Structure formats: C-alpha cells, structure tokens
Amino acid sequence: MSENLEQLAEEYKIVIRDLMKVYRRGQKEVIALRGVDFEVKQGEFLSIIGPSGSGKSTLLKMLGALDKPTAGAILFDGHSVTALDDRRSMLYRRQKVGFVWQIGNLVPGLSALNNVILPMKLAGAPSRASAERATMLLETLGLSHRLDHKPNQLSGGENQRVAICVALANNPELVLGDEVTGELDSETTEIVMEALKRTNKEFGTTVINVTHNPKVAEYADRVLRIRDGLIEGQKHVLYGDITEIDAKGRMVIPDTVRRLAGLGKRVVLRATSEGLLISPLDTSGYDDNNDQGND
Ligand SMILES: Nc1ncnc2c1ncn2[C@@H]1O[C@H](COP(=O)(O)OP(=O)(O)OP(=O)(O)O)[C@@H](O)[C@H]1O
C-alpha cells in the first residue's frame, strides 16, 4: 500500500483499511466483510446504510472491539484497535465507546436514572457526580419527567433515548448505533434520531449509526453504502482471504473469491514481488453450481 496510514491517522479519528471478516462454521465460510476502507473525522456523524446481511453489525462489532477481524486495520486516534489484547479491548470499550442497540440494553428493574448511573458506577465514578451527569443527560434528551420510570413504564422512543444516555454515561468519544430505531414507528424514529443528532452536536461525540432505513441515514453528516461486505464505489480488492495449500500444491479458492476475481477453470499463475498472482485465463468454464470443485 502506498498511502501513509500514520499521516491519515493524524487527520482522522478513525481509519479503517482492508477490513475483512470471515466467519467459519465447520467447513462453511461466510465472508461478511471483504476489504472495507473508510475514515471518520473527529465529531462526525456517519451513517452506514445497507440491506440485511451486508455486514453492518459485523463492522460495528469490529469498531467496538467486540470481535476481531480476519485481516485489516482499524486505527482509533492512531492506535490499532485490532491489536488490543482482551484486557485492553475491555478498557477501550469501557472508556472510549458507547453502544446503542436495536432493542435498548436497559436493565428492567432499574429506573431510567439508575440505568444511566450504572455504567458510571461500574467505572468507579463518585455517586453524586454520576447522578448529576445522568440527570443532565436525560434532561438533554428531553426525559427530565421520566427519571424514576422503569423501562416497562417508558415508550419505545423513551427507552431508546435512555439507551442513548446509557451509551453516553462515561463520556465516550465514539457512539456506535446498530439499527437504533429498528423497532420504532416513523414519528418516534424522528424523535430518537434528533436525540442522537443532538448528542453529536452538543457533546461533539463521533457517531456511527448503521441502518437499512434511508430516512434514518439522512440524519448524518455523511452516508456510506455497504453491500455484500463492501463499501459501494470502492475498489473490490480481496485482501488477506485465507486458504491453505496442501502437500501436493492444491489450493481451494472459495467460490465467492473465484466469482469476484472472475476466475474460471483455467488460471495463469505468476510469481510477483508481492506473492502469487492468479489471473483468469478464461472464465467460460466457471460453473456457479460447481461448489465442490473436485475435478
Ligand atoms: N457469528 C456469525 N457466524 C457466521 N456467520 C455470521 C455471523 N455473524 C454474521 N454472519 C453472517 O455475516 C453476514 C453479515 O452479517 P451482519 O450481521 O453483519 O449483517 P447486517 O448487515 O447487520 O444485517 P441485518 O440488517 O440483518 O442486521 C451475513 O451473511 C451473516 O449471516
């Protein structure tokens, strides 16, 4: 790669390069992300829109250090998120990131106020300051009259606004939203998205929200489209897809890779300074249904 990642990392809060995620279940593999590249500015509100199964939640999990990518880089303030060990991943999640999921991650037995206080308590913050901050956050999102209500005494939109406050409790630098309004009607969606936007503007928190709803995506400063594990309009390079070569030199090239690279039954091999280049000789022999490839 010719670009200078260090230089990019100085300019952007988050830099993502060639991010790949392959899920394996026995012999089957699903390539959920196939080389995703993008940058996010400090304080930006970014939407990522894409259909079901396009890799949105997978991407958020990598960004939130909830799971590790198969290959690629995520730099947060210039530091690699993917290289963090378990303990540092936990600290990153606790100190830097706030998560908001489709269905509020609230504790049912606790009031709205105590739900927002809880993450601060877990982080060891003094109780008086925590209560003040929780009250301020709930007031900012228009919930000053709901402090003592439990989740089942709140509407869907109120629940999600409390969930945003929970995500903001420890003053994260990044808020990750996964289909935050997925369960809400359009009117409530508007209220919750306005709340998320206010969060972004008033606290300067960087927000990345994924959705399949174009109306929801519009609340952001910028919208990226994801499809089949790739950001639309980007190069379709497959980086780091892992396969094995057996003792006889045979290699299985996954079906999806063959299709994307346009490889047929006969290929040309060329040793280059970067490794082995496999180019199509012809694509006429490619058979979509031939997923055993044993011939
Ligand atoms: N733990 C897993 N094991 C195996 N495959 C997985 C796993 N998680 C996700 N996948 C697969 O990876 C692909 C991307 O999934 P992902 O959940 O990221 O999609 P999504 O864009 O969030 O979809 P939705 O809008 O339905 O939530 C899908 O094909 C999915 O089946």
Ligand SMILES: [Mg+2]
């Ligand atoms: Mg999802």
